[in-house]
Amino acid sequence: MAGRVLKINTELPEEETVKAVSSVLKAGGTAIYPSDTVYGIIADSHNRDACETVARIKGYSAIRPFIVLIPDISSALAMIDKADAEKLMHKYWPGPVTLVFKANTTVPDWLVSSSGTVALRQPADHLSQAILKETGRFLITTSANAKDQPFPLTISGISSEMINSVNLTLNAGPLSVRKPSKVLDCTGSTPVEVRS
Numbered sequence: 798m799a800g801r802v803l804k805i806n807t808e809l810p811e812e813e814t815v816k817a818v819s820s821v822l823k824a825g826g827t828a829i830y831p832s833d834t835v836y837g838i839i840a841d842s843h844n845r846d847a848c849e850t851v852a853r854i855k856g857y858s859a860i861r862p863f864i865v866l867i868p869d870i871s872s873a874l875a876m877i878d879k880a881d882a883e884k885l886m887h888k889y890w891p892g893p894v895t896l897v898f899k900a901n902t903t904v905p906d907w908l909v910s911s912s913g914t915v916a917l918r919q920p921a922d923h924l925s926q927a928i929l930k931e932t933g934r935f936l937i938t939t940s941a942n943a944k945d946q947p948f949p950l951t952i953s954g955i956s957s958e959m960i961n962s963v964n965l966t967l968n969a970g971p972l973s974v975r976k977p978s979k980v981l982d983c984t985g986s987t988p989v990e991v992r993s
Contacts, residue, residue, distance in 0.1 A: 800960055802952070805967040807831055807924045815924075818965055819931035826964035827851055829941045829955065833922035834893050834977050836949040838963060839866070842935040848907050854962045856943050860907050863937035864895050864916045864978070868929040873917045876904050885983055891921035893978040897991070908937070918978055924967075940977055948977055 803814050818828050825847045827840045838854060840847035842865050849860045867873050870886045877898040885896060900908070900915035908915055918938075920926065929936065940948050941955050949955045950972040960966050980992035 800966075801964070802960070802966045802968055805831065805924065805969050807922060807969045810924045810927045814967065815927045815931050818967060819928055821964045822847075822928070822932050822934065822936065827854065827962075829952075829960065829963050829966040830924065830928070831967060831969035831972055832925060832938065833920050834940075834975050835972065836941045836952070836955060837938045838941050838959075839928070839936045839938050841932070842866075842908055842937045843905060845905070845907055848937055851937060851939060854959060855939060862908050862910045862914075862916065863939045864918055865908055866925060866929060866936045866938050867917055867919055868926065868935075869919065872935065873919065876915055876917065877901055879983070882983070885988065886919070889981070890919040891926075892919075893921070893975075894918065895978045895980045895992075896988075897980065897982045897984065899984055914982075914984060916980065924969075950975065 805814050821828055822841050825844050827838060827850055829836055829838055838851050840851050852860045873886060874883060878901045879898050882898060895916050895918045897914050897916045899913055904915050941959060942949050952968045981988040982991050
């Protein structure tokens with residue numbers, strides 16, 4: 798049922814709520830949740846229809862590559878081909894830093910940019926980790942705001958239209974002042990910051 802809202806404790810995520818959101822995601826649905834950065838939208842990254850739905854919710858005219866949340870470094874290494882990638886991953890993960898690498902052929906085309914890259918992140922927070930574990934899937938994520946609107950730190954900062962467009966919203970109350978993840982382009986010999 799679209800527009801459903803459940804409360805969640807991000808430090809000690811309630812098992813029933815984690816199972817509820819995971820069931821939605823495994824069924825191809827979408828959810829808004831309090832990430833370790835801002836309130837975001839998540840969906841199963843390997844479900845093209847779900848990714849297209851997220852793009853529509855965000856107001857995009859077509860599917861586009863989103864950041865992919867992964868549970869561990871070995872999962873990320875299986876998606877790319879870069880000799881020194883593991884060292885970079887250990888430096889920045891887990892945490893609010895997205896690393897962009899050249900994708901290998903195992904990555905679905907809708908997760909790959911026009912330049913052949915995939916954006917990956919291993920989150921550090923308990924809730925993201927719990928959802929990744931319970932779903933057993935990689936998840937796309939993007940902030941729960943329309944283009945050019947402020948990044949939401951509260952549920953009230955998210956439009957009712959967007960909340961009604963997803964299958965489930967997890968409300969953890971106001972988040973501390975944060976911002977979206979830093980993004981580093983790691984395709985060259987030295988990482989280049991593309992979003993601070």
